[in-house]
Amino acid sequence: QQQVKQSPQSLIVQKGGISIINCAYENTAFDYFPWYQQFPGKGPALLIAIRPDVSEKKEGRFTISFNKSAKQFSLHIMDSQPGDSATYFCAASTFSGSARQLTFGSGTQLTVLP
Amino acid sequence: DSGVTQTPKHLITATGQRVTLRCSPRSGDLSVYWYQQSLDQGLQFLIHYYNGEERAKGNILERFSAQQFPDLHSELNLSSLELGDSALYFCASSVDRNGNTIYFGEGSWLTVV
Secondary structure: OOOEEEEOOEEEEEOOOOEEEEEEEOOOOOOEEEEEEEOOOOOOEEEEEEOOOOOEEEEOOEEEEEEOOOOEEEEEEOOOOHHHOEEEEEEEEEEEOOEEEEEEOOOEEEEEEO | OOOOEEEOOEEEEOOOOOEEEEEEOOOOOOEEEEEEEEOOOEEEEEEEEEOOEEEEEOOOOOOEEEEEOOOOOEEEEEOOOOHHHOEEEEEEEEOOOOOOOOEEOOOEEEEEO
16 A cells, blocks of 8 residues: 556657656555656655645646546656656655655656657 | 765675665754665665654665664664665655655665675
C-alpha cells in the first residue's frame, strides 16, 4: 500500500514537445505529492509539488495534474528542452508514526532531443 | 548546491568489509534521511533521524546502522558488505521531522568488489 507506481520507465521527446510522466498510488493517507528531478552525478532536487485539495499546479513549463478519485497524478513538461533531460521521480508523502515519510516512484529517464 | 554534504563521493571496497558514509545536513536542519539508489530498486528509504533520535526505519538491512550526532551530522555504517550492496547512497535533510521538502546531497557511490 506504500507503493507509488511510475511510468514510463524512459521517455524520448523532441525539443518543443510535451513530456508526460504518470504516477499512481494506493494509500489514501498520502497527502503531499512532490516531483524530484535528478541530473547525472547529482542528488534529486525538488521540482514541484501538489497537495490533494487542488487538481492542478503550474510552475513555469512544469505542471502537475492530480486526480484524487483515480489516485493518479502526472507531470507535464511543456516546450521540453534538451536541458530538461534528467531522471524524474514522483513521490508521495504521509505522516507515519512520529515522522513524515516519502515514498518514491521508480523514476523516468527523460531524453529531449535537440 | 543543496547544502547537504556527503563524504566520500566514491568508495571501492571488498566483500565482507565495513564502511562508514558521512553526512552533514544543511545548516539548521534537524532531520537527516538516508536513501539507497540502485538500478533495479530505485530510491529506497533506509532510515530517518531527527535531532539525534531515530524516527523511522525503512528497508534497512540488519548489517546497516546509522546514527546522528549532537552536532547533527550523521553516519551510515555498512558492514559485512556484499556485491549487492553496491549502490548510490544519498543523505537528505529537512528542517523538521515533517519533512515535506527534503534536500538531497550528491551521494556516495559504493562499489563492492
